[in-house]
Amino acid sequence: MSLIGYYTRKTYTICKEEVLVLPGRVAVGVFFLTVLLLPLFSQSPYLLRVMVLSSIFAIFAASWDLLSGFTGQMNFGHALFFGVGAYSTALLNIHAHLPPWASIPLGALAAVITGLVVGIPCLRLRGTYLALTTLAFPIIVLGIVFAIPDVTGGELGLSGLSRLTGTRLWDYYLTVIVMLAVCSIMWKIANSNTGIIFHAIREDEVAVRASGINTTRYKLMAFCLSGFFAGISGGLYAHFMRIAGPSTLEVSMSFTVVIWAVFGGIVTIYGPVGAVFILFPLLEFLRFWPEYRTLAFAIVILLILLYMPEGLFPYLRDKIETECPRCKIRNVATRKTCRICTAPLE
Amino acid sequence: MKREVLFGCVCFALCLLMVSALPGWASDSIKVGVIGPMNFVQGKGHWNGATMAAEEINGKGGVQVGKKKMKIELVKADSNEFLNVTDATNAMERIITHDKVDLIVGGFRTEAVLAMQDIAMDYKKIFIGCGAAHPELCTRVAKDYGRYKYFFRGTPFNSQFLVKTCFIQMATVGAILKQTLGIPAVKVAIVAEKAIWVDPMIEAAKGFIPKMGMELVGIWRPSQTATDVTPEISAVQGSGAHMIFTVFSASVGITFARQAGELKVPAVQVGINVEAQKDGFWDATKGMGNYVMTMNTYCRGVEANELTAPFVEGYVKRFGETPTYTADTYTFLVHGLVPAVEKAGTLDAEKLIPIMEERQFKTPAGTIKYMKDEQGRHLHDLTWGPGFLTSLGVQWQDGKMVGVWPNKWKAAEGAPEITYKGMVPYKVPPWVIQAYKK
Numbered sequence: 001m002s003l004i005g006y007y008t009r010k011t012y013t014i015c016k017e018e019v020l021v022l023p024g025r026v027a028v029g030v031f032f033l034t035v036l037l038l039p040l041f042s043q044s045p046y047l048l049r050v051m052v053l054s055s056i057f058a059i060f061a062a063s064w065d066l067l068s069g070f071t072g073q074m075n076f077g078h079a080l081f082f083g084v085g086a087y088s089t090a091l092l093n094i095h096a097h098l099p100p101w102a103s104i105p106l107g108a109l110a111a112v113i114t115g116l117v118v119g120i121p122c123l124r125l126r127g128t129y130l131a132l133t134t135l136a137f138p139i140i141v142l143g144i145v146f147a148i149p150d151v152t153g154g155e156l157g158l159s160g161l162s163r164l165t166g167t168r169l170w171d172y173y174l175t176v177i178v179m180l181a182v183c184s185i186m187w188k189i190a191n192s193n194t195g196i197i198f199h200a201i202r203e204d205e206v207a208v209r210a211s212g213i214n215t216t217r218y219k220l221m222a223f224c225l226s227g228f229f230a231g232i233s234g235g236l237y238a239h240f241m242r243i244a245g246p247s248t249l250e251v252s253m254s255f256t257v258v259i260w261a262v263f264g265g266i267v268t269i270y271g272p273v274g275a276v277f278i279l280f281p282l283l284e285f286l287r288f289w290p291e292y293r294t295l296a297f298a299i300v301i302l303l304i305l306l307y308m309p310e311g312l313f314p315y316l317r318d319k320i321e322t323e324c325p326r327c328k329i330r331n332v333a334t335r336k337t338c339r340i341c342t343a344p345l346e
Numbered sequence: 347m348k349r350e351v352l353f354g355c356v357c358f359a360l361c362l363l364m365v366s367a368l369p370g371w372a373s374d375s376i377k378v379g380v381i382g383p384m385n386f387v388q389g390k391g392h393w394n395g396a397t398m399a400a401e402e403i404n405g406k407g408g409v410q411v412g413k414k415k416m417k418i419e420l421v422k423a424d425s426n427e428f429l430n431v432t433d434a435t436n437a438m439e440r441i442i443t444h445d446k447v448d449l450i451v452g453g454f455r456t457e458a459v460l461a462m463q464d465i466a467m468d469y470k471k472i473f474i475g476c477g478a479a480h481p482e483l484c485t486r487v488a489k490d491y492g493r494y495k496y497f498f499r500g501t502p503f504n505s506q507f508l509v510k511t512c513f514i515q516m517a518t519v520g521a522i523l524k525q526t527l528g529i530p531a532v533k534v535a536i537v538a539e540k541a542i543w544v545d546p547m548i549e550a551a552k553g554f555i556p557k558m559g560m561e562l563v564g565i566w567r568p569s570q571t572a573t574d575v576t577p578e579i580s581a582v583q584g585s586g587a588h589m590i591f592t593v594f595s596a597s598v599g600i601t602f603a604r605q606a607g608e609l610k611v612p613a614v615q616v617g618i619n620v621e622a623q624k625d626g627f628w629d630a631t632k633g634m635g636n637y638v639m640t641m642n643t644y645c646r647g648v649e650a651n652e653l654t655a656p657f658v659e660g661y662v663k664r665f666g667e668t669p670t671y672t673a674d675t676y677t678f679l680v681h682g683l684v685p686a687v688e689k690a691g692t693l694d695a696e697k698l699i700p701i702m703e704e705r706q707f708k709t710p711a712g713t714i715k716y717m718k719d720e721q722g723r724h725l726h727d728l729t730w731g732p733g734f735l736t737s738l739g740v741q742w743q744d745g746k747m748v749g750v751w752p753n754k755w756k757a758a759e760g761a762p763e764i765t766y767k768g769m770v771p772y773k774v775p776p777w778v779i780q781a782y783k784k
Contacts, residue, residue: 046436046443053432146542155542156482159460242464245457247431284436290384290424 021339022330023320028270031277035176039169048172052240054280055179059233061260061272062183067226068258069266070190072202073219074127077134078257080118080141081227083249085111085234087145090158090244100164104235111231112224119223123216138249145246157245164239175236179273182229187269189225198222199267263301265311274313375419376409376693378683379447380675381437381462382454384424388477391672392452394665395476396420399679409684412691418679421445427458434458438465448693449474449683451500451675456480467493472695474500474678477671479508484727488719495699498716498726500682501674502643502737507730509550511641512617515739515751516591517558519616519639519772523588526774527782535587535613536565537578537602544593551591563587570596579606582613588782592617592640600630607634612781614774615639616739625667628745637775639741639750643671643711648738648749649767650712653681657710668747677709711735732757732764743773 019025038051064078089107092098098106118137125133145152152158164171189195197218200208209215238244247253257272264275282300286293308315321330322345324338331339338345380396382389400418403409408417423441425434435458441447442465450466453459454477463483466473473496475483481504487494502508520532534555538544548565555562563585566578575598582590590613594602599621606615619640621627627635646668649655657676661669669676686705690697703724706715712735717727728735732755739751753769756762 044443046439049436049439053436146545155456156460156480157457159464241432241435241461243457243461245431245460247457252429283433284440287424287437287440290422293424294385294426 021332023332024317024330031274032180035180039172043169045168048168050281050284052168052172052175053237054277055175056233056236056240057257057260057280058179058273058276059182059236060230061257061264061276062186062269063226063229063233064257065261065266065269065272066186066190066198066229067222069261069268069272070195070198070202071219071222073122073222074131075134075226076131076258077118077136077138077254078226078230079249079251079253080134080138081111081114081230082234082237082253082257083138083141083244084114084227085231086238086244086248087152087158087234088231089235089238090161091151093161093239094158100162100235100239104232104239107235107238108228108231111227111234114231115223115225115227116220118227119220122223123219135251135254138254139251142246142249145249153245155246157243157247158238159243159245161239161242161244163242164236171240175240178232178236182232183269183273186225186229190269194218194221259301263304263312265314268311268313271311271313275311278312374414375417376411376449376683376687377419377421377445377447378679379421379423379441379445379450379452381423381425381434381441381450381452382477382672383426383428384422385426386428387670388454388672389424389452391670392454392476392675393420393422394661395669395673395676396451396679398661398664398673399676402680403684410688411693421447423452425453425458425462427453427455431455431458431461435461435465438462442466442469442471447471449695451476451678452672453477454672456483459483463494463497467496470496470695472496472498472698474498474675474682476500476675476678477502479503479505481506481727484717484725487726488721488723491724495724495726496695498702499728500678501711501728502671503728503730503735508641508737509547510730511737512547512591513551513554513558514755515639515641516555516560516589516616518739518751518755519614520558520560520589522772523614523774526779527588529588529782532560532589533563533585533587534560534589534591535563535582535585536591536593537575537582538565538567538591538593539570539596539598540567541570541595543595547593555591560589568598568602570594570598572598572601575602575605576609578602579609579611583609583611587613588778589613590615590617592619594618595620597621600627600635603627603635603638604631605634607631607636607638610777612778614778617641622742623670623740625747627747628742633745635742636744637741637773639739639772642738642740642747643674644669645738645740645747645749645768647768648740650710650736650738651708653708654710671711674709674711677711677714681707681709682714711737732761736764738766739772741772743770 019029060082067073068075085107088110089103092103092106122130122133146154165174197213201215201218205215260275260279261272265271283297286296304312320333322333323330324343326343327341329338329340331345335345380392382392400420404417408415421441423437425437427434449472451474453462453475456478459475459478463473479502484499487497523532536548536551538548568575568578592615599619615638622638622640623642644658646658686698686701690701703716713733715729715734717725717729719725736752738749740747741750748770749768750772752764752766754763754765
């Protein structure tokens with residue numbers, strides 16, 4: 001009983017001292033609560049479908065940010081990991097009859113191997129050259145998909161996969177909880193020592209190497225981690241849609257993830273996640289205006305990026321929070337002095 | 347002032363939210379969801395066909411469902427399936443759960459239709475596929491009837507029959523060439539766009555051309571959007587081909603026809619050229635597409651039965667163009683749905699399906715009868731062949747698209763000849779005759 005009391009007090013203290021002091025953290029908390037409690041207010045299958053797909057794509061977008069945002073390895077072919085995850089999961093489910101809880105992690109491991117296969121030849125490339133090379137990989141895999149239709153289903157893809165769970169509500173909770181967990185893990189990685197090295201590689205790889213850090217290993221690690229998380233999203237997608245088709249590897253899929261990440265703000269993890277939860281439902285909302293739906297969507301993105309070039313969420317965060325010039329701790333924008341070191345926040 | 351503007355914006359946003367969030371009003375109407383790529387010609391065909399059907403049915407007072415007379419109400423859903431399969435599935439879920447449609451017509455891209463089919467089956471809604479030709483959609487019905495029985499193919503007949511029809515038309519033209527040019531064997535060149543869907547057709551053609559007593563002289567694969575195909579045309583000319591089997595779905599169909607016409611290549615063009623199915627082909631090729639032949643569904647002046655002309659002419663009058671096959675949403679709604687619902691006296695899918703399975707009915711494109719597979723299982727696929735659906739072979743002759751096949755076509759030895767009303771004889775281009783006739 002005293003243990004429960006201890007943890008309750010600890011949670012309360014953390015909430016009071018660490019979460020409630022910053023509007024950004026409060027917003028994240030509200031987001032967690034909203035997605036977890038949404039079915040209490042509406043269980044519309046259509047709404048839940050949009051939220052399930054938003055959760056899946058949020059993982060996908062955050063995984064791109066981990067690789068391209070944090071490490072600076074500009075990947076324009078991220079659909080490769082998504083597609084490999086989706087196809088591997090589908091193959092394991094259809095031929096080995098593995099249930100989703102087994103096929104999805106194994107599909108993600110296949111995406112990790114793909115990450116290695118792509119990462120090794122790309123190690124010597126940077127910037128535009130790397131971007132263009134990565135763009136080619138999903139197209140190569142798409143060629144393989146069409147070359148062996150007996151295995152991959154060709155243009156039809158692989159259909160008839162098992163359902164993720166028995167009901168839409170459980171699909172929702174599964175994908176939302178996986179999304180919250182996976183994105184929290186990615187955020188934790190980005191803020192760990194490994195994340196600092198990822199940052200440093202993006203800023204100045206030579207300096208990192210001069211510090212005795214094996215950048216090759218870290219870059220490969222970034223490819224594998226990003227591949228793993230994108231593979232999970234691909235696997236979830238395949239089981240939810242009950243089909244893994246060539247569209248999962250299309251160039252448009254690779255570019256969509258870049259749009260989401262840039263819209264939300266790269267090098268944040270939460271930015272791409274938030275962007276997906278705004279843009280994906282927005283596209284659905286615009287169905288009342290079918291002729292101009294895509295145009296209106298594009299205009300929204302252009303306007304945001306025109307006035308908020310760093311992305312929507314970093315812009316909003318900078319409006320409501322300020323960084324202490326001395327200790328670099330973030331404070332609510334209304335404070336005059338830092339909450340930790342009491343330095344003036346002007 | 348700023349506060350007023352802000353208030354106005356909030357009110358506008360709330361109005362939009364309400365408009366989009368409100369489900370369709372429940373009324374005495376049959377709600378038909380029309381789903382397709384609405385920003386593309388295929389989706390426009392879906393919508394135009396359904397619109398024409400709804401106007402016609404409602405103009406006659408509606409559908410007699412038991413003791414009630416119900417009007418047709420259409421719900422449009424843009425599937426955006428060429429660009430985004432996920433979007434297509436969302437659109438399908440939305441029209442079923444939010445707009446609460448009674449049944450759905452449409453769909454085009456096979457991958458998207460497979461995913462949409464699953465959603466419609468989850469909700470046990472009748473879904474009439476009006477675009478995708480792949481047999482798998484109907485094979486699913488036979489394999490798992492309990493789940494997939496709500497799916498029916500509306501148009502076109504499946505791709506295996508499509509290929510078969512192409513070869514029959516090729517053999518017909520081959521016989522005419524042999525007779526007209528006095529050649530012992532017809533040499534065939536295949537010119538097909540670089541696209542995945544074409545590959546199985548080429549493989550099939552490689553096997554069938556020798557079986558038809560013709561000689562295959564080469565295969566050329568220009569890009570779908572090529573703006574210059576003179577190298578391919580020169581190579582075809584060099585190969586001595588008498589016939590070019592074309593498989594084009596994109597703009598290369600115009601380029602190839604125009605340049606081959608300009609160079610007066612001594613070979614006839616037969617096969618599929620989607621651009622040549624359109625009314626604007628003559629102008630697009632500046633008249634150089636003369637004598638090009640392609641498969642098609644409808645052609646002004648050609649009648650498969652007494653229903654064809656009223657539909658085609660009505661469509662042209664209403665929309666200013668000849669209908670494409672996706673406009674067969676009209677066919678299903680007018681000739682398929684209404685009589686079945688009136689017979690069943692209900693919209694209950696479980697009662698409608700057995701009636702739809704057993705019905706045989708005339709449509710503007712031919713007679714529809716749903717097939718069974720070799721094991722006698724329901725496929726809900728369209729029967730192809732004499733007396734049923736056959737499609738047409740059309741040729742451009744001096745600025746006009748005319749029907750040339752089926753014209754005295756015998757499906758088998760001893761079978762009766764089939765000729766649709768309005769057919770004219772196939773014409774061999776004069777420069778081809780000049781090049782080969784001794």
